Amino acid sequence: MLDKAIKGSQAYWGWLIALVVLMGIGFACYLYQWFEGLRITGMSRDVSWGFYIGQLTYFVGVAASGVMVVLPYYLHDYKAFGRITIMGEFLAVAAIVMCGLFVMVDLGYLPRMLNIMLYPNPKSILFWDMIVLNVYMLLNIIIGWNVLSAERKGVPYQKWIKVLIYISIPWAFSIHTVTAFLYAGLPGRHYWLTAIMAARFLSSAFCSGPALLILLCLIVKKFTKFDPGKEQIRTLGGIVAYAMIINVFFFFLELFTAFYSQIPGHMHPIQYLFVGLEGHNRLAPWMWTAAFFALVALILLIVPATRRRPDVLAVACVAVIISTWIDKGFGLVPGGFIPNPFERVTEYWPTVPEIFISVGIWATGFFILTVLYKVAVSVKEEVAA
Amino acid sequence: MGMDRRQFLKVMGLSTALGLGGKAAWDFFAPGQAEAALKEAPLTEGKKWGMVVDMSKMTDQVLDECIAACHREHNVPDLGNSKEEVKWIWKETYEHTFPEQEHEYSVEKYRHKNFLLICNHCTNPPCCRVCPTKATWKREDGIVMMDQHRCIGCRFCMAACPFGARSFNWGDPRKAPKELNPDFPTNPQYPTRSKGVVEKCTFCAERLAKGKLPACVEAANRMGPNILTFGDLDDPESEVRKLLRSHYTIRRKPELGTGPNVYYIV
Ligand code: SF4
Ligand code: SF4
Numbered sequence: 001m002l003d004k005a006i007k008g009s010q011a012y013w014g015w016l017i018a019l020v021v022l023m024g025i026g027f028a029c030y031l032y033q034w035f036e037g038l039r040i041t042g043m044s045r046d047v048s049w050g051f052y053i054g055q056l057t058y059f060v061g062v063a064a065s066g067v068m069v070v071l072p073y074y075l076h077d078y079k080a081f082g083r084i085t086i087m088g089e090f091l092a093v094a095a096i097v098m099c100g101l102f103v104m105v106d107l108g109y110l111p112r113m114l115n116i117m118l119y120p121n122p123k124s125i126l127f128w129d130m131i132v133l134n135v136y137m138l139l140n141i142i143i144g145w146n147v148l149s150a151e152r153k154g155v156p157y158q159k160w161i162k163v164l165i166y167i168s169i170p171w172a173f174s175i176h177t178v179t180a181f182l183y184a185g186l187p188g189r190h191y192w193l194t195a196i197m198a199a200r201f202l203s204s205a206f207c208s209g210p211a212l213l214i215l216l217c218l219i220v221k222k223f224t225k226f227d228p229g230k231e232q233i234r235t236l237g238g239i240v241a242y243a244m245i246i247n248v249f250f251f252f253l254e255l256f257t258a259f260y261s262q263i264p265g266h267m268h269p270i271q272y273l274f275v276g277l278e279g280h281n282r283l284a285p286w287m288w289t290a291a292f293f294a295l296v297a298l299i300l301l302i303v304p305a306t307r308r309r310p311d312v313l314a315v316a317c318v319a320v321i322i323s324t325w326i327d328k329g330f331g332l333v334p335g336g337f338i339p340n341p342f343e344r345v346t347e348y349w350p351t352v353p354e355i356f357i358s359v360g361i362w363a364t365g366f367f368i369l370t371v372l373y374k375v376a377v378s379v380k381e382e383v384a385a
Numbered sequence: 386m387g388m389d390r391r392q393f394l395k396v397m398g399l400s401t402a403l404g405l406g407g408k409a410a411w412d413f414f415a416p417g418q419a420e421a422a423l424k425e426a427p428l429t430e431g432k433k434w435g436m437v438v439d440m441s442k443m444t445d446q447v448l449d450e451c452i453a454a455c456h457r458e459h460n461v462p463d464l465g466n467s468k469e470e471v472k473w474i475w476k477e478t479y480e481h482t483f484p485e486q487e488h489e490y491s492v493e494k495y496r497h498k499n500f501l502l503i504c505n506h507c508t509n510p511p512c513c514r515v516c517p518t519k520a521t522w523k524r525e526d527g528i529v530m531m532d533q534h535r536c537i538g539c540r541f542c543m544a545a546c547p548f549g550a551r552s553f554n555w556g557d558p559r560k561a562p563k564e565l566n567p568d569f570p571t572n573p574q575y576p577t578r579s580k581g582v583v584e585k586c587t588f589c590a591e592r593l594a595k596g597k598l599p600a601c602v603e604a605a606n607r608m609g610p611n612i613l614t615f616g617d618l619d620d621p622e623s624e625v626r627k628l629l630r631s632h633y634t635i636r637r638k639p640e641l642g643t644g645p646n647v648y649y650i651v
Contacts, residue, residue, distance in 0.1 A: 187643060
């Protein structure tokens with residue numbers, strides 16, 4: 001089926017070439033990091049994880065959200081989603097590849113990466129995170145590819161695929177839960193040390209992922225002959241609405257615990273993020289931007305009249321993505337490290353090479369996504385014709 | 386040596402715990418006197434190493450000597466930049482060492498006074514729990530070890546340590562600025578590191594194996610008795626236990642349950 005990927009319009013090729021250019025720039029910056037070390041990033045002894053790990057966290061969420069189309073279709077027999085499950089699955093594949101790349105660029109000593117397998121430590125959450133992510137990626141590749149091949153041939157897919165699909169549903173929850181556990185079990189990091197972390201991660205994933213999927217559906221509809229369907233987009237809009245409400249609610253739970261208890265350690269990171277601490281407030285404008293877009297998204301999503309209009313829904317989805325991305329991909333990591341264990345503030349800001357490396361990885365993700373979607377959409381067009 | 390560095394460390398650790406390392410060494414250098422010598426050099430056979438810092442005797446001068454001695458011993462360069470800083474031992478004011486215990490009326494003599502900070506060699510160390518490669522692990526004698534040749538540089542341990550005791554080589558330590566480190570590497574006996582790995586205080590495991598005190602303790606001893614006391618917390622007759630019996634001591638963040646083994650007499 002891969003042949004479908006090499007027959008495309010000029011726009012398709014132009015887009016892919018643009019992505020390859022960005023990947024090249026990112027790779028060049030990575031070579032610079034390879035020779036100079038992670039000193040070229042904005043990270044420090046006090047903020048030892050930064051943009052890369054934030055992106056890993058965000059995209060694990062996007063990957064997990066694929067389950068939001070798989071689950072209604074297979075568990076609740078919601079037929080309409082049959083048209084777009086493949087899009088959810090392929091989005092998950094692209095997102096996980098990005099996660100893997102973000103981990104790799106973050107490692108100080110990449111050539112030793114296999115030490116995780118050679119000397120595994122089952123007590124380490126990172127060890128489990130690696131396992132669940134890789135298995136999830138495999139599951140999605142196998143399922144997506146086989147279901148699509150069957151569709152192309154006009155035959156039902158094999159039984160064992162169904163088993164894998166059922167496994168993939170709880171597995172999707174597990175990848176984001178385990179990623180939350182990377183943070184949630186560390187002593188002395190108050191912003192992360194919260195039992196609701198996994199729940200927060202899932203709620204933010206289940207609004208940001210489907211929001212991205214809606215945008216992708218609208219793009220596919222515009223540029224190809226395949227229509228993901230009105231009802232499908234409308235249902236996804238409902239999912240985004242509920243998940244976003246829960247996401248914001250969970251955030252207020254965190255605020256209550258911190259500020260009603262008045263325990264300084266719990267209040268400090270949130271104060272740092274939103275109003276600044278000891279005169280350091282680099283992230284505050286960003287966090288307020290996130291809050292603003294969350295509000296916009298909520299209004300547009302909750303009012304049925306706006307949610308049901310595809311163009312307004314698209315705006316709401318963009319707002320959801322901006323808001324959740326700042327919260328999870330940007331604020332979450334520094335929030336855990338600031339203030340440091342000595343109640344001192346060292347700020348963090350990504351450097352230009354750090355951003356370009358990240359852009360290169362996003363471009364890689366979109367490249368994979370584009371090719372996979374091209375294949376999927378071509379098959380759908382062919383079957384329809 | 387036919388074994389790699391890690392095997393070497395392991396054997397040292399095990400034999401130290403069993404008291405063999407020292408004994409064997411003594412047997413080799415002074416046959417027949419091993420038993421007698423061991424009594425005078427019990428440093429190789431602790432079961433739970435710990436340290437007591439007497440803050441009433443501590444001065445900035447002592448702190449600086451200790452820091453210099455450790456960093457010279459272990460080739461820790463001065464990078465002249467707090468963002469990339471590598472430190473095994475350092476100083477911090479009372480307010481920042483014990484932020485949760487500071488109050489308006491805290492004993493005046495300790496306000497703004499500098500405390501000595503190192504890895505606490507916790508009894509229940511989160512840094513070891515999270516390390517995906519076991520590059521950081523706890524030895525039977527209580528020392529939390531770090532193998533810079535296995536570490537993949539994920540920095541999970543830095544996020545997990547609530548005491549800020551770990552450093553990462555953001556750049557290549559061998560390229561440390563010459564003006565600040567004219568004689569780097571300061572100790573050719575100790576391995577230098579590459580960029581991209583974590584490092585930290587190891588209670589001078591390599592010195593203990595030879596029956597020597599940690600470098601900081603030795604430096605402090607030159608400045609006055611019992612400012613830093615190192616010993617076996619499992620042995621009721623050890624110097625550290627005697628000090629703990631006769632003085633009021635505090636530890637950093639005991640509420641987190643990591644069980645720090647560095648005690649401060651205040
Ligand atoms: S002080 Fe930090 S690095 Fe040292 S043992 Fe405890 S948790 Fe680990
Ligand atoms: S940085 Fe090195 S020592 Fe720390 S957790 Fe990762 S592999 Fe282990």
